[in-house]
Amino acid sequence: MEDDPRRAGSDGTEQPASASGELRADGGEQFGSDIEAAIREHHPALITYLTAGDPSLEDTKAYVEALDRGGADLIELGLPFSEPIAEGPTIQAAINRALDAGTTPAGFFELVDDLETEAPLLVMTYYNMILQYGDSEAPRASDSDAAPPQSKPDVRPFVERAAEAGLSGIIVPDLPAEESEPLREACDDHDLDLVFIVAPTTEGDRLEGIMSQASGFVYVQARLGTTGARADVSNATHDSLTRLEEYDVSEPNSDGVPKAVGFGVSEGDHAAEIIEAGADGVIVGSALIDIVAESDDPAPALEAKAEELKRGAIRGGNEGNDIEIDAPEPEQP
Amino acid sequence: MSTSDHDNYRERDSEATFGDYGGQYVPEALMPAVQELEDAYERYVLNNEDGFMDEFRERMADFGGRPTPLQRAERLSERYDREIYLKREDLVHGGAHKLNNALGQVLLAKYMGKERIIAETGAGQHGTATAMAAAHLDMPCEIYMGRTDINRQRPNVYRMRMNGAEVNPVTAGSGTLKEAINETMRDWATTVETTHYVIGSVVGPHPFPKLVRDFQAVIGQEAREQIRERAGRLPDSVVACAGGGSNTMGTFHAFVPDDAVDLYAVEAGGSSLEIDEENALAPNSATLSTGTDGVLHGAMTKLLQSADGQIMESHSVSAGLDYAGVGPELSHLVDIGRVTPASVDDEAALNGFHRLSNLEGIIPALESSHALGYLEEAHEELGDLVVVNVSGRGDKDLETVLEETEKRDLEAAPDVEVFGQ
Numbered sequence: 001m002e003d004d005p006r007r008a009g010s011d012g013t014e015q016p017a018s019a020s021g022e023l024r025a026d027g028g029e030q031f032g033s034d035i036e037a038a039i040r041e042h043h044p045a046l047i048t049y050l051t052a053g054d055p056s057l058e059d060t061k062a063y064v065e066a067l068d069r070g071g072a073d074l075i076e077l078g079l080p081f082s083e084p085i086a087e088g089p090t091i092q093a094a095i096n097r098a099l100d101a102g103t104t105p106a107g108f109f110e111l112v113d114d115l116e117t118e119a120p121l122l123v124m125t126y127y128n129m130i131l132q133y134g135d136s137e138a139p140r141a142s143d144s145d146a147a148p149p150q151s152k153p154d155v156r157p158f159v160e161r162a163a164e165a166g167l168s169g170i171i172v173p174d175l176p177a178e179e180s181e182p183l184r185e186a187c188d189d190h191d192l193d194l195v196f197i198v199a200p201t202t203e204g205d206r207l208e209g210i211m212s213q214a215s216g217f218v219y220v221q222a223r224l225g226t227t228g229a230r231a232d233v234s235n236a237t238h239d240s241l242t243r244l245e246e247y248d249v250s251e252p253n254s255d256g257v258p259k260a261v262g263f264g265v266s267e268g269d270h271a272a273e274i275i276e277a278g279a280d281g282v283i284v285g286s287a288l289i290d291i292v293a294e295s296d297d298p299a300p301a302l303e304a305k306a307e308e309l310k311r312g313a314i315r316g317g318n319e320g321n322d323i324e325i326d327a328p329e330p331e332q333p
Numbered sequence: 334m335s336t337s338d339h340d341n342y343r344e345r346d347s348e349a350t351f352g353d354y355g356g357q358y359v360p361e362a363l364m365p366a367v368q369e370l371e372d373a374y375e376r377y378v379l380n381n382e383d384g385f386m387d388e389f390r391e392r393m394a395d396f397g398g399r400p401t402p403l404q405r406a407e408r409l410s411e412r413y414d415r416e417i418y419l420k421r422e423d424l425v426h427g428g429a430h431k432l433n434n435a436l437g438q439v440l441l442a443k444y445m446g447k448e449r450i451i452a453e454t455g456a457g458q459h460g461t462a463t464a465m466a467a468a469h470l471d472m473p474c475e476i477y478m479g480r481t482d483i484n485r486q487r488p489n490v491y492r493m494r495m496n497g498a499e500v501n502p503v504t505a506g507s508g509t510l511k512e513a514i515n516e517t518m519r520d521w522a523t524t525v526e527t528t529h530y531v532i533g534s535v536v537g538p539h540p541f542p543k544l545v546r547d548f549q550a551v552i553g554q555e556a557r558e559q560i561r562e563r564a565g566r567l568p569d570s571v572v573a574c575a576g577g578g579s580n581t582m583g584t585f586h587a588f589v590p591d592d593a594v595d596l597y598a599v600e601a602g603g604s605s606l607e608i609d610e611e612n613a614l615a616p617n618s619a620t621l622s623t624g625t626d627g628v629l630h631g632a633m634t635k636l637l638q639s640a641d642g643q644i645m646e647s648h649s650v651s652a653g654l655d656y657a658g659v660g661p662e663l664s665h666l667v668d669i670g671r672v673t674p675a676s677v678d679d680e681a682a683l684n685g686f687h688r689l690s691n692l693e694g695i696i697p698a699l700e701s702s703h704a705l706g707y708l709e710e711a712h713e714e715l716g717d718l719v720v721v722n723v724s725g726r727g728d729k730d731l732e733t734v735l736e737e738t739e740k741r742d743l744e745a746a747p748d749v750e751v752f753g754q
C-alpha cells in the first residue's frame with residue numbers, strides 16, 4: 001500500500017511548493033499540493049464527504065477507512081456547525097446527529113489524528129467554527145457580570161491544529177473570496193489548500209478572481225440551492241454539464257487547478273457523465289450520508305458505493321477525449 | 334482592544350463593515366445577489382434614482398400612516414420626575430416599526446425587477462409586515478416561520494394568509510427565528526435570480542444592515558425634529574429595545590452624531606444572564622451585553638455562542654427579541670462606547686407592559702416593554718429629557734402576558750384573575 005500512487009505527495013514534508021503554488025503555472029512536474037496531486041494522479045478523482053460524528057466519531061473512522069478502501073481519492077470531513085445554511089435536509093440531519101452525539105472540534109481533530117488514509121483529508125466547516133477554535137480560554141459571559149474584555153477571534157489556532165492533524169485543506173461554504181484573506185494567508189503559511197466554491201451565479205470578474213486564488217481544486221457547484229441528492233438526479237447532471245461548458249474545464253491538465261463537480265451526484269452513471277464532460281473529479285456527499293443513516297452495515301456499503309462511483313468516473317474518463325487515465329480500476333470486494 | 338489584533342477582518346471601515354463588524358459571509362451562490370443589492374441600495378436608496386425614496390415616503394404616509402407622533406407621557410413624566418416622550422411606532426400600520434423596512438424592501442425589489450418576495454419571521458411581526466407590503470405592491474410572497482412559532486403565534490399566521498402570503502413551516506432545530514432565517518437563506522440560494530429576501534432586521538450580509546437601517550431611520554429623524562419642536566432642545570437620552578436592532582438603529586441613527594445624547598439599547602435579560610454552556614442555552618437574548626464576536630447569518634457581530642462556536646438557543650418572554658445575534662452596527666457602536674447596552678429581565682418587561690397600559694392607556698409590545706422596564710430601573714441615569722421608542726403595540730402579546738402574569742406576582746399588573754373566570 002505504501003507504493004500506491006495515491007500516496008505520492010501526501011506527506012507534507014516532501015512538498016517543495018507552498019499551497020499558493022507557483023509551480024502550478026507551467027503545469028509542471030510537481031503539483032501544488034497533496035490535494036492537487038491526489039486529483040491529477042488518480043484522475044478522474046472521486047471526492048467524498050461525510051459529517052464527522054454521525055452517528056459517532058468512532059463510526060466515522062470506520063466509514064472513512066471504508067471509503068478510502070473503496071477508491072475515494074480525497075475525503076472531506078464535515079466539522080458540524082449548528083447553523084448549516086448551505087446544507088439541504090440530508091446533511092442538516094447528519095449534522096444534527098453529530099451534534100447530538102456531542103461532537104466537538106477537539107474530538108474532530110483527535111479523529112483526524114488517528115486516521116491513516118491514503119486519500120488526503122479536508123475539513124469542511126462554517127467560518128464561525130474556525131474563528132472560535134482555541135478561544136475556549138477566553139472569558140465567557142457567564143464568568144462575570146461585567147462585559148468581558150474580549151480577545152478578537154483568530155483563524156490561526158484552527159489552521160495550526162488542522163495542519164498538525166495532517167489535514168490537507170479547508171472548505172468553508174459561508175466564506176466567499178471577498179472575506180477569505182485572513183484564512184487564505186494562514187492556510188498558505190501551513191501549506192493547506194483553501195478550496196473555493198464556484199456557483200452557477202459566479203461570472204465575470206468574480207469568476208476570474210476566484211480562479212486566481214484557488215488552490216487544491218475548484219469546487220464547481222452544479223446548480224443553485226443547497227447540498228443534497230434531489231429526486232430528479234438526471235436534471236442535476238444536466239445542470240452540471242451546463243456549468244462545465246461555461247467554465248471550460250474540459251482540459252484537465254491546462255493551467256490552473258483541477259475542477260470537481262458536486263451537488264446532487266449520487267450514482268456511478270452521473271459520475272461517468274460529469275467526467276466525460278470534462279471534470280477532473282466528482283464530489284459525492286448526501287448519497288453517502290443516506291447510506292450512513294439507512295444501512296444496517298454502513299462500512300461495506302460505503303466501500304461498495306465508492307467503488308461504483310469511482311468505476312463510473314473512470315468509465316467517463318475513458319469515454320471523454322484528451323483525458324489521461326492513470327488510475328487503476330479499484331479492487332473488487 | 335488594540336488595533337493590532339484586527340488583522341483577522343476585512344479591511345476596517347470598508348463599505349461593508351462597521352469597524353470590526355459586518356461583512357459578507359454568505360455562500361458563493363449568493364454573492365452576486367448581494368452585490369446586485371449593493372448596487373440597488375446605492376442607486377435607489379442613497380441617490381433616489383427614479384424617485385425611489387420619494388415613492389417610499391409617499392407610500393409610508395398614505396399606506397403606513399407616517400409620521401407617527403412623539404407624545405409626552407404625562408403620568409410617566411410625573412412618576413419619574415423628568416420629561417418622558419414616547420415615539421409612537423405602535424401607530425404605524427400593522428402595529429409596529431416593522432413596516433418601515435418591509436415596505437422599503439418590497440418596493441426596492443420591485444424597482445430591481447424581482448418577481449418574488451421571501452422573508453423569515455419569528456413572532457410573525459416581520460412576516461405580517463412583509464405580507465402587507467407585498468399585498469400592497471402586488472408581489473407574490475412566501476414567509477418562513479418556525480413550527481414552534483407558528484403554534485405560539487396563530488393570529489399572525491392568519492394575518493399573513495389573509496394578505497395572500499404563503500407560510501412555510503420550518504421544523505429544524507427548535508423551530509424558531511434562527512432556523513427560519515437559515516431556511517430563508519436556503520430558499521434564496523436556490524431562487525436568487527428572481528427572488529428578493531426581505532430580511533427582518535439590521536442583520537445579515539452587507540448591504541442589509543445599512544439598507545434596513547436607512548429605511549428605519551425615519552423613526553429617529555422624525556423624533557429628533559419633534560423633540561426640538563416640543564422641548565426646544567435635543568434629549569439627554571434615547572432608549573430603545575434591541576433584538577436584531579432595527580427599531581434601535583432606526584431610532585438612534587439620526588442621534589449618533591449628537592454626542593451629548595446618550596443612547597441605550599435595552600436587550601432581553603430573559604430569566605437570567607447566566608449561560609448554560611453545557612446545553613448551549615442562553616436563558617436570555619442579551620447579545621450586546623454578554624455576547625462574543627463571531628459570524629452568523631452573513632455578518633461578523635456579537636453572538637450568543639458556546640466556546641466551540643455553536644450558536645446558542647436564546648430565550649425571552651418576547652418572541653421578537655429572541656435571537657442569538659444582533660446587528661453589526663450596534664456591536665460596533667457598543668464597542669466604541671457610543672451606545673450603552675443594557676438589559677432587563679422578563680419580569681421587568683412584563684411590569685413595563687402593565688405600567689404603560691395602566692398609566693398611559695397604551696398597550697405596548699412586549700419587545701418595547703423592555704425599554705419601558707429599563708426606564709423604571711434606570712430613569713435616574715437618563716437625564717431630564719428622555720425619548721423612549723414604543724416600537725410596537727401589544728395586542729399580539731395579550732395571551733402571553735396573561736399567561737406569564739398569572740405565574741408571577743407582578744407589582745404593576747392588574748388583577749388578571751378576572752380573565753380566567
Ligand SMILES: Cc1ncc(COP(=O)(O)O)c(C=O)c1O
Pocket residue numbers: 429430431456458459533534535574575576577578579580581652653654698700701724725726
Ligand atoms: C414591536 C417590536 N419591537 C422590536 C422588535 C425587535 O426587532 P428589532 O430589534 O429589529 O427592532 C420586534 C421584532 O419582532 C417587534 O415586533
